[in-house]
Amino acid sequence: DAKTTQPNSMESNEEEPVHLPCNHSTISGTDYIHWYRQLPSQGPEYVIHGLTSNVNNRMASLAIAEDRKSSTLILHRATLRDAAVYYCILRVRRGFGNEKLTFGTGTRLTIIP
Amino acid sequence: DVKVTQSSRYLVKRTGEKVFLECVQDMDHENMFWYRQDPGLGLRLIYFSYDVKMKEKGDIPEGYSVSREKKERFSLILESASTNQTSMYLCASSSLRTGEDYGYTFGSGTRLTVV
Numbered sequence: 001d002a003k004t005t006q007p008n009s010m011e012s013n014e015e016e017p018v019h020l021p022c023n024h025s026t027i028s029g030t031d032y033i034h035w036y037r038q039l040p041s042q043g044p045e046y047v048i049h050g051l052t053s054n055v056n057n058r059m060a061s062l063a064i065a066e067d068r069k070s071s072t073l074i075l076h077r078a079t080l081r082d083a084a085v086y087y088c089i090l091r092v093r094r095g096f097g098n099e100k101l102t103f104g105t106g107t108r109l110t111i112i113p
Numbered sequence: 114d115v116k117v118t119q120s121s122r123y124l125v126k127r128t129g130e131k132v133f134l135e136c137v138q139d140m141d142h143e144n145m146f147w148y149r150q151d152p153g154l155g156l157r158l159i160y161f162s163y164d165v166k167m168k169e170k171g172d173i174p175e176g177y178s179v180s181r182e183k184k185e186r187f188s189l190i191l192e193s194a195s196t197n198q199t200s201m202y203l204c205a206s207s208s209l210r211t212g213e214d215y216g217y218t219f220g221s222g223t224r225l226t227v228v
């Protein structure tokens with residue numbers, strides 16, 4: 001299974017940018033990089049995804065290395081509501097209907113007021 | 114707002130009982146998934162389904178079965194509940210249609226306690 005590696009925890013000050021790193025050295029050409037976050041007592045929430053190019057949406061930006069073996073989720077201005085566990089995941093598709101997301105233990109992000 | 118709805122937020126069952134966890138999605142998604150989440154272990158995939166009446170084993174299917182009779186509903190069944198199945202159970206759905214990769218949508222979870 002394609003795996004990702006993330007730091008167990010990170011801290012950031014409120015209103016500052018946060019860069020959450022992820023390594024995925026075994027990524028295959030058709031695997032999408034997905035990021036989810038999980039707030040306390042809730043299910044994971046989709047944040048952003050990409051394949052090769054950098055991506056931006058209203059929640060965050062995703063920077064993907066040229067060799068695709070690593071990526072960085074960027075929260076441009078962290079708020080207290082961004083405190084969560086962030087998961088970097090490869091969406092692996094091996095033919096129609098044969099896909100899975102394999103979650104690791106993620107990065108617990110703490111925002112310091 | 115699109116939704117994945119899990120029938121119960123909290124559930125307490127006795128050892129040996131047959132337990133049904135229900136999940137319904139209103140997004141016409143083809144894929145549906147059941148995960149369990151335990152401290153220190155993250156989310157682990159139990160079963161998934163990419164079509165009605167189709168099912169595939171995930172990473173930890175032992176002790177579980179699933180049913181998908183309608184596209185919108187995916188049920189997880191614990192045939193004979195045991196204490197080691199005490200966990201948070203999360204249902205998710207996703208689209209297979211090209212150009213509609215918006216990721217997975219998760220329900221809020223069912224916290225099951227087996228006593």
